[in-house]
Amino acid sequence: MTETKTKKKKKKHLYDQSTYFKGLIRRSLQYLKTGYPIHFTGPSGIGKTTLAIHIAKQHKRPVMLINGNRDLSNQDLLGAFNGYKSNKVKDNYVRSVYKIEENVTESWSDGRLLEAVKNGYTLVYDEFTRSPPEANNIFLPILEEKILPLYGMKKKNSFIKVHPDFSVIFTSNPVEYAGVYDLQDALLDRMITLPLEHMDQESEAIAVVDKSAVTKAEAEEIVAFMARVRNLCTKKQAYNGPGLRASIMIADLAKRYEIPIDGTNEAFVQLCFDITWFPLQACTDKSDDRIEKQLLAECKKIKAG
Numbered sequence: 001m002t003e004t005k006t007k008k009k010k011k012k013h014l015y016d017q018s019t020y021f022k023g024l025i026r027r028s029l030q031y032l033k034t035g036y037p038i039h040f041t042g043p044s045g046i047g048k049t050t051l052a053i054h055i056a057k058q059h060k061r062p063v064m065l066i067n068g069n070r071d072l073s074n075q076d077l078l079g080a081f082n083g084y085k086s087n088k089v090k091d092n093y094v095r096s097v098y099k100i101e102e103n104v105t106e107s108w109s110d111g112r113l114l115e116a117v118k119n120g121y122t123l124v125y126d127e128f129t130r131s132p133p134e135a136n137n138i139f140l141p142i143l144e145e146k147i148l149p150l151y152g153m154k155k156k157n158s159f160i161k162v163h164p165d166f167s168v169i170f171t172s173n174p175v176e177y178a179g180v181y182d183l184q185d186a187l188l189d190r191m192i193t194l195p196l197e198h199m200d201q202e203s204e205a206i207a208v209v210d211k212s213a214v215t216k217a218e219a220e221e222i223v224a225f226m227a228r229v230r231n232l233c234t235k236k237q238a239y240n241g242p243g244l245r246a247s248i249m250i251a252d253l254a255k256r257y258e259i260p261i262d263g264t265n266e267a268f269v270q271l272c273f274d275i276t277w278f279p280l281q282a283c284t285d286k287s288d289d290r291i292e293k294q295l296l297a298e299c300k301k302i303k304a305g
């Protein structure tokens, strides 16, 4: 009996296929190896975090991830005292003498940044401009003087030296985004900023195939539709319509619920509409009625078969 081969063909990753990404990854690794921090900035959902983590892994040092947020404090980055350790010795060896000796010491746990700096990890600081500038100021001496000041740690040394293998990849959304602080010039001045845009259609289709069960032809139709939707944006702003996530969602949901990728199918048109309507509305000045008509017309053009 012949053995049937059930092994699935491994999908080739976008970063191994695209000349643009290959070049970008090679340059980023060179900058990191030379000791320069890099910074990917661009609209939401275009793949900044995925790219940053991919590059960090290539750098061959353990990877530490910090997510920027409004509540991030120096304590989260450096560490904090988290209680007390008590050690009690009771001595009743001579019956008439009862001796108790108690030692209480504060116990400390390192914050993520301190751990990464001490051990020479590659730090991915995702969406760092969502953290308050006061918290991010700690990066100035790290990047410039290669030291980390140890504020409030009651340690003998007031700073530690940055491990020579330590490196950072920052990511951020444009400043127009809600919940994002202004970029600090002093910090920006110390990093190599590489702006990213929406992927070209070919790359986006490869990413969609990678993240769902659609065929290449189906992915190309969805991605072409998404590009037409982005073209409907009229506002000149950093947020320019639905991103790669929207394309992946359409592909994934269509496959899971066996909805044909076909603009004449009512369920598919509804799916495309649900996923793109809100982000489209946010980037256009047109009336709701007009966008709705234009969006439905674009959905109906999809024909993967």
Ligand SMILES: Nc1ncnc2c1ncn2[C@@H]1O[C@H](COP(=O)(O)OP(=O)(O)OP(=O)(O)O)[C@@H](O)[C@H]1O
Pocket (backbone or CB within 6 Å): 014, 015, 042, 043, 044, 045, 046, 047, 048, 049, 050, 051, 127, 171, 172, 173, 206, 207, 208, 210, 211, 244, 245, 248
């Ligand atoms: N090269 C890729 N191949 C396949 N999927 C990808 C690729 N890059 C990104 N994605 C997918 O696209 C989606 C968005 O990616 P990611 O979170 O990296 O974007 P982002 O720009 O960091 O977004 P945000 O600014 O909202 O954090 C994720 O679902 C991710 O898995």
